[in-house]
Amino acid sequence: MNQNLKYSGQWFLPNSNERVFGTLTFENNIGCRLELMGELNGENANFTDIPIILGVTSDSKQITLVDNFLLSRGGSTLRQYHEIGTPLNIYAINNILEGAHFFSVDELMFNSLNAELYNLDEWLGISGFDTKKLDSDDLSKVNINYNLPDNINFIINPKLKGSFTFHIKHPTIYAYQKDISVKQSIRFVLQNEEKQTLADILYQLFIFQQLLVISLYKETYPIAIELFTDKKMTESESSKHSKIILYKSYSKKNIDFRIKNSWNMLINYQDIKDTFPKIIETWYEKYENVKPAIQLVVQQFFNSTFNENTFLNLAQAAETFHSRFYDHERIPKKDYNKMKEDILDVVKEPSYVFWLKNQFQFGNNLTLNDRLTELLVKYSTEFLDKAIGDKANFVQIVKENRNYLTHYNKNKESKALKVFDLHKLSEQLKLLLVSAFFIEIGIEKSILEKKILETGYLNFRV
Structure with a gap:
C-alpha cells in the first residue's frame, strides 16, 4: 500500500445493471476516493453510506469498494444557451478490494x-x-x-x-x-x-x-x-x-x-527465536485482556510531538494494566467491612454518615501510587532502576503530575513538571510498561535487561 493507484472504469451497485463512468484513486495519507460522472442507481443509492460499490476498470480488473461514504453530490448547473453537464459525485472509500466482485457484505x-x-x-x-x-x-x-x-x-x-x-x-x-x-x-x-x-x-x-x-x-x-x-x-x-x-x-x-x-x-526475532512460538501464542491469548493498556502505549509511537496527554495516557495505561492482572483490595475485604462498620457505629451525625458511606464505596480500591509501586517491583530492570533512581520519589512525581493535570489546582502548579522533564518521565513510564508486556508473554527478564543495556539510553530517552 505504498504505491498510489488510479483506475478509470464503470461503477455500479450490486442490485443494479446501470453503470456510471468514474475514476478511483488511492493516495497515501489522503486515502481512497471515487469520482463519478453521474449518480448510482439502485437500492441504497440515495444513502450517504453505501456498503458495497462494484467496478470494472478500463483494463478489465474487478473491483469491490467496501464501506463507502458520500462526500459531495453535484447538482445540475444551468447555463443559458449551454448544454447541461453531468454532475460529479464523490465518495470516500475505506477499502478497495482488487480481484473479485463481492455482491454483499456477507460474502x-x-x-x-x-x-x-x-x-x-x-x-x-x-x-x-x-x-x-x-x-x-x-x-x-x-x-x-x-x-x-x-x-x-x-x-x-x-x-x-x-x-x-x-x-x-x-x-x-x-x-x-x-x-x-x-x-x-x-x-x-x-x-x-x-x-x-x-x-x-x-x-x-x-x-x-x-x-x-x-x-x-x-x-x-x-x-x-x-x-x-x-x-x-x-x-x-x-x-x-x-x-x-x-x-x-x-x-x-x-x-x-x-x-x-x-x-x-528493543527486541528482535533472533533474541527470542527459540521461544517465539510460545511467545506469539501467549501474545494473542492475552491481548484482549490487556488491549486498552497496549493501545494507549502503542499510540505514543505514532505521535511525532509530545504533549501532556501523552503522559496522561501512559499513566492511565499503567493503571488499567495493573487492574487487569493484579487487581486486589488494599485491605482484606473482611477486615475492611469490619473497620467500616466500627467507624459508622461511632459516627451519629446523618450528614457525616452519608459522606463516609460514599468514601467507603471506593476506599478499598488501589491508588495509582499502589499500582505503580507494585509494577516497579515486578517489572523494572537494571537499566530502568538506574534511570528512575528513587522509586518512591518516581511514584510520587507521577501521582502529583497526573493529579495536577487531571484535577487542576493553582496551588499545586509549583510541583508540576516542565515539558522536558514530563517527557522524560513519560519515557520512563513507557519503557516500564513495554517491559511489563514482554515479561507477561514469556520473554525472560535477563534477555530484556541485556537488550536494553545494549541499546542504550539514547534510544529510550530516559
Whole structure:
C-alpha cells in the first residue's frame, strides 16, 4: 500500500445493471476516493453510506469498494444557451478490494491473509544472501549467491496458524546486462481454519502489528496486504483460493521512515527465536485482556510531538494494566467491612454518615501510587532502576503530575513538571510498561535487561 493507484472504469451497485463512468484513486495519507460522472442507481443509492460499490476498470480488473461514504453530490448547473453537464459525485472509500466482485457484505469472508510490514525484514533478521561471497578483496568480481530461506511456521491458537514466508524477486535478464537486482521480501501469513470477516482478519493482523511496534520501539504499518478466499470468481470456475489485493489507507504523516537495525530495536526475532512460538501464542491469548493498556502505549509511537496527554495516557495505561492482572483490595475485604462498620457505629451525625458511606464505596480500591509501586517491583530492570533512581520519589512525581493535570489546582502548579522533564518521565513510564508486556508473554527478564543495556539510553530517552 505504498504505491498510489488510479483506475478509470464503470461503477455500479450490486442490485443494479446501470453503470456510471468514474475514476478511483488511492493516495497515501489522503486515502481512497471515487469520482463519478453521474449518480448510482439502485437500492441504497440515495444513502450517504453505501456498503458495497462494484467496478470494472478500463483494463478489465474487478473491483469491490467496501464501506463507502458520500462526500459531495453535484447538482445540475444551468447555463443559458449551454448544454447541461453531468454532475460529479464523490465518495470516500475505506477499502478497495482488487480481484473479485463481492455482491454483499456477507460474502466478504476470507480464509487467509499475508502482509508485508515496514521493518519486518530487519526485525526477523534472516537473509538468503551469502554476504561472505560479496565481501571479496578482488574488486573485479562480484559473486551473488542466494538461497531462499525456509518458511517459519507457528501455531497461534487451535484455529489460527501463522508463518513468516520468504519471497524472491528474480532479476530481469537482458541481451546486454548493465545491472542486476535481486530482492528478498518477507510476509507475515495468517491461515484460519474458519472463514473470517474482513474486519476480523484485519484485526488479527493488527494484533501482530502492535507486537512488532513495541519490539521495534518504533511505529510500523502494512506495506501490502493480500487476502485469499475460496469464493468462485465465475460460475464455471472450480472453488479455489483466489487472491484479492487490499488497498487501505494508513496515515503516514508522522512516520519515521528510517530503517531500524537489530542493534537499536528493543527486541528482535533472533533474541527470542527459540521461544517465539510460545511467545506469539501467549501474545494473542492475552491481548484482549490487556488491549486498552497496549493501545494507549502503542499510540505514543505514532505521535511525532509530545504533549501532556501523552503522559496522561501512559499513566492511565499503567493503571488499567495493573487492574487487569493484579487487581486486589488494599485491605482484606473482611477486615475492611469490619473497620467500616466500627467507624459508622461511632459516627451519629446523618450528614457525616452519608459522606463516609460514599468514601467507603471506593476506599478499598488501589491508588495509582499502589499500582505503580507494585509494577516497579515486578517489572523494572537494571537499566530502568538506574534511570528512575528513587522509586518512591518516581511514584510520587507521577501521582502529583497526573493529579495536577487531571484535577487542576493553582496551588499545586509549583510541583508540576516542565515539558522536558514530563517527557522524560513519560519515557520512563513507557519503557516500564513495554517491559511489563514482554515479561507477561514469556520473554525472560535477563534477555530484556541485556537488550536494553545494549541499546542504550539514547534510544529510550530516559
